[in-house]
Amino acid sequence: MNNLVVSPTALAFAIVLVLIAFGINLHEKIGLEKDMLIGVLRAVIQLTVVGYVLTYIIRVDRVWLTGLMVAIIIFNAAMNARKRANGIPHAFRISLLAITAATLTTIALLVVAGAVRFTPSQIVPISGMIASNAMVAVGLAYRSMNTSFHDQRQGVLERLALGASLKQASVHIVRESIRTGMAPTIDSAKTVGIVSLPGMMSGLIFAGVDPTKAIMYQIMVTFMLLAATSIASVIACYQAYPQFYNEDMQLN
Amino acid sequence: MSDIFTLKDVGYAPGGKVILANINLTIAAGAYLTISGPSGSGKSTLLRLLATLLTPTSGMIMYQNEPQTAISKPAYRREVSYCFQQPSLFGETVQDNLEFPFTLRDEPFAKDRALAALTEVDLAESMLTKPITELSGGEKQRVALIRNLLFTPKVLLLDEITTGLDAETKNTVHELIRRKQQSGVTVIAVTHDESEIAAADTLLTIKAGRLEDSHE
Incomplete structure (x- = not known):
């Protein structure tokens, strides 16, 4: 090994x-x-x-110390995602909520399923992987949302003028932004093994682990990242779109 | 006839830049009113204030004797329907646009109503499935107009919607608007069009953000 x-x-x-x-x-x-x-x-x-x-x-090997490390990772990821928000109000709070929910839900499911054990050597690296992918997804979703609200301003105004709720006026932009946030994860899921040999799998093979076992882990990681980026993108987008409007339901 | 709008000292001056000032106005329900004036005088702003797409920075707008702010925005905007000068259509086909007002109200799409509405503005029924990218400017404007009219509003706010249309199309649009007004819809139109001004009951003129005398 x-x-x-x-x-x-x-x-x-x-x-x-x-x-x-x-x-x-x-x-x-x-x-x-x-x-x-x-x-x-x-x-x-x-x-x-x-x-x-x-x-x-x-x-x-203390639970609180592992938790603290995970919290620091999530905090840094949220700080970084906020930089991509380009002025969306409350972007840090939204990013923190999205990345925390994505990381904790995914880890909880993996632990309950017995795929990983709650030990620092497993929890910390996996949290890092999830939080960083969630961070990229949230950042891309923010960027897409900013661009769409800018480019499609007239269309949004018209929907509002017809009597749309904020959600009805924005849902097409929200969907597009979620798609953009998830696109890299989906693309890499499609090409894993034929284009890229991802870091975790390569690392395990490098370290002498049987490739078939390394692949089992990689499949788990792929599933985990799909779940995490969907959760993070959905939460971030649904929390972020109302920030583009004022209290009179007008576009800012 | 009762009043549908009462404007008391309404002003709009975002960041201190005065666009409209001291507008006092009463509009009767069912009226046909046109607003004209030089470009940049604040006509469209007044229309957008009535549509709640902008909020007055001073004064108050009453709608059916209630402060405009007291009514939920989606409900208000479905009653007071604003048509844009250069509308953008949604989705991919004409149907996507005509479905939208039904979606907003959680109602199933009534195809027969959509087809009847198309006929009313001289558009063929086959237009329903046409991609919006294949429509001419005049066709787009008419689709946008019937999108506002599929559920008859109480007030129709028209922001120079016939600008750039050919004479025949303009005529079709005017006739439809006139029919709606005669059936009780209050029409407030920003326009430079002579025939539209002539058809209206009242003409308001705005210059440099202030209301000039109105003419019956």
Whole structure:
């Protein structure tokens, strides 16, 4: 199982890969050097810190500490999703609700079904996977909603003028936004194994687990992410659309 | 005849920019009223205030002797129906548009009523299944108008809906509006069209956000 070792020296050599990207960037005048540098530094620091934190959490194995770690993951995911909201009021509260519901419901079902055990070594990584996919789904849904309310303003106004409730005036936009939020998960579910060999499965195979077992896990992850992104997109979209109107049922 | 609208010192000045000021007006139920004036004078704003698509920043609008704000917006807007100058149609076909008023009211789509409405504005019954992308400007405007009229409103607010229509289509639309008014619908139309102004009972003129004298 432990035949996978990346030594610090090997990691240092991997910096060459970063330098290649950096060189291309400079040569082509793409202008992402600063972002790339920040990205690399943040990845190294964040992953190092989280590595130590995870080691500690797994070692002490306390329910409250596992819960705290999950809460931090969800909080960060909600903060990040809010950035995609582009001014939608209460976007943080909405994102937090959507991502929390998606993560907790999915984990609860997996634990009840016996697919995962409530131990930090399983709960924390799975929460991270769910919350990050939910975060991307919510962010995409927000962006789609902003664009649609902007582009279809006239149509929404006309529905309101005909006497539509806010839901009746917006339901077509809400549906489109949910579709957009879920699209990457559905696409990756369709192409898993033929285009991408996802991180979890690859990681397990890398670490020496029998590929058939790794695949069982990947199937579970695919199902889990489908559920999580649907729950998160639906909650976020239904909570977000009323924010586009004022109390007189007019478009802001 | 009772009054359907009473406007008391109505003004609209979002962010301090005055668009309408001190509008005092009474409109009788069943009236045919046209509003004209230079562009940018606030005509459409007045219509949108009556439609509750905008809220006055000062003054009060009474509808059937009740403050406009006291009535639920969807119920009010189904009675006081606003037609846009350049309407956009929904969905894919004409039927999607004519179904919408039924969907709003949780009622099954009455195809015969939709077909009769199409005939009333000189559109063929086969138009029902036509994709909206294949309609001309005049056809779109007429579909939008009957979308407002499938459930007869108490008030019809028309925002320059005949602008850009050919003479024949304009005539068909005017006749339909006139019939609706004669059956009791109050019609308030923003227009520059001479024949529409001539057909109306009252002409209001708005200049720079203020009401000029009205002419019977």
